[in-house]
Amino acid sequence: MKQAMATIIKPLPDHLFRVHGNSAEMRWEAMSGLGYHTPADRFFVRNHTTTPIIDVTTWQLRIHGDGVRCPRVFGYEDLRAMPSRTFDVAIECAGNGRRFYRTQQHDGAPGTQWGLGAIGVARWRGVPLRYLLKEAGVLPGAVDVLPTGLDAPFEGYGHVRRPLPIAKAMDDVLVAYEMNGEPLPPDHGFPVRLVVPGWVGIASIKWLGDIEVSTRELFTPWNTVFYRDVTTQPVKSAFELAWNARLPVMGPHVLRGRSWSGRGRIVRVEVSFDEGMSWRAAEHHGQHLVSAWLPWHIAWAPRRTGPRFLMARATDETGATQPLVTPRHPFGYHFDAVVQHPIHVVNG
Ligand SMILES: Nc1nc2c(c(=O)[nH]1)N[C@H]1C(S)=C(S)[C@@H](COP(=O)(O)O)O[C@H]1N2
Ligand SMILES: [Mo]
Numbered sequence: 001m002k003q004a005m006a007t008i009i010k011p012l013p014d015h016l017f018r019v020h021g022n023s024a025e026m027r028w029e030a031m032s033g034l035g036y037h038t039p040a041d042r043f044f045v046r047n048h049t050t051t052p053i054i055d056v057t058t059w060q061l062r063i064h065g066d067g068v069r070c071p072r073v074f075g076y077e078d079l080r081a082m083p084s085r086t087f088d089v090a091i092e093c094a095g096n097g098r099r100f101y102r103t104q105q106h107d108g109a110p111g112t113q114w115g116l117g118a119i120g121v122a123r124w125r126g127v128p129l130r131y132l133l134k135e136a137g138v139l140p141g142a143v144d145v146l147p148t149g150l151d152a153p154f155e156g157y158g159h160v161r162r163p164l165p166i167a168k169a170m171d172d173v174l175v176a177y178e179m180n181g182e183p184l185p186p187d188h189g190f191p192v193r194l195v196v197p198g199w200v201g202i203a204s205i206k207w208l209g210d211i212e213v214s215t216r217e218l219f220t221p222w223n224t225v226f227y228r229d230v231t232t233q234p235v236k237s238a239f240e241l242a243w244n245a246r247l248p249v250m251g252p253h254v255l256r257g258r259s260w261s262g263r264g265r266i267v268r269v270e271v272s273f274d275e276g277m278s279w280r281a282a283e284h285h286g287q288h289l290v291s292a293w294l295p296w297h298i299a300w301a302p303r304r305t306g307p308r309f310l311m312a313r314a315t316d317e318t319g320a321t322q323p324l325v326t327p328r329h330p331f332g333y334h335f336d337a338v339v340q341h342p343i344h345v346v347n348g
Contacts, residue, residue: 003083006049009186010041022047026116032256036088036121036295037180045187046093046118047242048154054192054209060209061132065146067166067213076191079177082297086125087174087197088292090260093118094200094230097335104340105325109159109332116238116339119260119294124195126176129169133213138170144218147194148231150209162222162304166213172197172291175208197291198262200333202227206280227333233262234336235268235320237312241341248348250336252301255280259314260293272311276324277337282312300344309340 007022023046030042031120045051056076064071095111096118102108107191112118133145148161164173174195184190189206196203202222212218213342237259247253259266265288270279294314302308315324326337 007047008045008095009051009319016042017044018115018252020114022049023112024113025119027242028117028238029242029245031258036292037122038088039137040122040179040182040185040188043122043188044093044119045117046201047113047151047158047187048199049152051187052151054150054191054207059191060135061210061211063132063136063213065212065214067139067142067145067215068133069139069332072132072136074132076177079175079192080325082127082131085128085174086123087172087195088121088289089174089195089197090119090121090233090262090292091195091201091204092203092233092262093340094227094233094329094333096334097236097339099331100335100337100339101326101328104337105328105330109150109329111332115243116236118201119236122179123181124174124176125181126174126192126195129173129175129194130171130176131168134215138166138213139215141215142166142213143216144214146206146212146214146218146220147208148210148212149205150207157221157225160205160222161220162205162324163218163220163225164196165202168196168199169249186204197234199235200227200230226331230333233260234334235259235261235263235266235314235316235322236336239310239312239341240344243309243342245343246346247302247343249303249305249345249346250301252299254299255310256295256297256346257312258293258295259312260307261314261316261320262291263320264317265290266294266314267317268315270313271292271298273300273302273308275309276311279313280328305345305347307342309342311338311340313338
């Protein structure tokens, strides 16, 4: 097999991932039968360039800018000694589902042709960004906070960096050093990354090294050229099934999936086995968190063999429901339409 220059450090076995250049998408069947969190070995990776190897003994996080009274520098042990918080939160690429603009709507968009696997939910632990900003004496006039990554500059655009409004930065953003109870893996931002609940993945800057706090609005290629005007994530659903999965006729089967929204809790999930003519409510129980996903299941006993597709649609607490068609988007962000998941019903 031809191995391109390794831009991702962890193994990317074919049964867990589909590789797209510098990035890798989780195969949804890899979540089948698992608990709430996505294990790090199968969490998707979206790299603009290459995973850097960072020495924690010399690593520092600088907080500076005209929006703080006393610029600060924190080392890794300083952060670990501070009060911490733990959140179960999804990180999802804005382009998750981009492929379906082409395959379902015949109006494709350039960029990584993700299926639905550019999302994962992990248990993140770290220091609320708010604590660090307060330590640096954040001023009432602060407007924007600009986190910058330590990975190599991206093409001619410099280091990956994207401003966050101060209100979000002071709300629920985490400066995370743990993923699922372990130090962050290199591919997911070791030693420290941001975790920005409910927002597009690009907000959650990995390999964090610098935070500028500004009293003026800030602009970088990541809020003017790329990911312009995208903040929160829309409603989506996926089955924990392989693409073109084979299911024996009659079964009965218990089909499982997960639904999520960056804007609030999922309140309803429905599944159609007849191309959208009728919908049945899926069952779900257990807690459901904001900015993560809701696992669900539904029983099904197919009566005839042959190719079919399955459809799932969710509704969140704001009333937003997945449409059958998503309005076109020039960059292919925010595909939230119901995905037609192909399967084959076969003789058992
Ligand atoms: N420094 C840095 N941060 C980054 C990126 C990057 O390339 N460099 N990619 C962003 C994008 S586009 C996404 S979707 C998420 C992906 O996080 P993951 O690779 O841990 O899944 O990281 C974001 N943070
Ligand atoms: Mo992304």
